[in-house]
Amino acid sequence: MAGKETKASDRGVDRQAAPGSLLRDERLRRDLTIDQVAQRLHLNRATIDSLEQNDFDALPPMTFVRGYVRAYSQLLELDADAVVASLSDAGAKADSEPLYGWVGGASAPPPGKPSRLREAKMLVAIAVTLVIVIAAVGGGAWWFTQQSESAPALAEPEVDERTKEPTEEPVNEPTESQDPEPQVPEQRTDSPEPTEAVPSSALASDSELAGTAAAAAASDADEEVIPSDAPVVTQPEPQATREPRADDASLALVFTGESWMEISDANGDRLLFGLQSEGEEQLWGQPPFEVVVGDVNSVVVEFEGESVDLDAYARGNVARFTLGES
Incomplete structure (x- = not known):
């Protein structure tokens, strides 16, 4: 009994028969359905059906058809080289144009369409990202500008009120100098007091002005730092599809x-x-x-x-x- 059991590859392949007929006959002999073959080869049912009917016009370019036939033959344990060789006798045409990646289906996509669609999606993604980044940077810059402008405006009223105090005291004192001469020495003894008060208030106002200036400078420094840190996000540029050359x-x-x-x-x-x-x-x-x-x-x-x-x-x-x- 062992001598009678032979593999399909040992029985040989009729090269004059169409490859689709050879594959269909061997599939039926093994009691396999088209769906079972399609599942094992990871192809769809329409591709398997077109292979068995020798309908090469409904299949992708011949380079991929040879791969399908070889994988199908190996699944059925047929002589893969002989079945592939019978494709030319069955009227299969050789490839005349560059091939593009394609998953088995009813018809082949036009050349260049997958790459163009991919590039278009990439460009849209880059454009959306750039718009988001620009909007974020612009909004942050506007917010810090508003904060820096509002901080000096709040500090200015205090400075003005305190600077007015030393100016009012000397204005009243010259009116006392117009009094009779006996009061002149008293004015001279009292005059040092406002002169000493003026520097103290002036120093206080100067320190406050320095503090507000430092706060404004700090806000300006923060305002300058933000844009430099913002454009960190970089988007990869889409890689161009390599075109074949004559010596490739x-x-x-x-x-x-x-x-x-x-x-x-x-x-x-x-x-x-x-x-x-x-x-x-x-x-x-x-x-x-x-x-x-x-x-x-x-x-x-x-x-x-x-x-x-x-x-x-x-x-x-x-x-x-x-x-x-x-």
């Missing part, structure tokens, strides 16, 4: 699940970094590429249209390797 090499990635990814090119530019969810990515850069894959079971990698065997580099579920070395 391409990497196509299909994610059937979550996986950590890190890819850098020969110039040291980091093309991809972080935890990636199901979907696709198309990258360009100067080879060779340094690649780190966190989960080889959830990623399909193609370099210059050729599939990369991640199992050859895997240590557990993690793979580290270099692509495009001369």
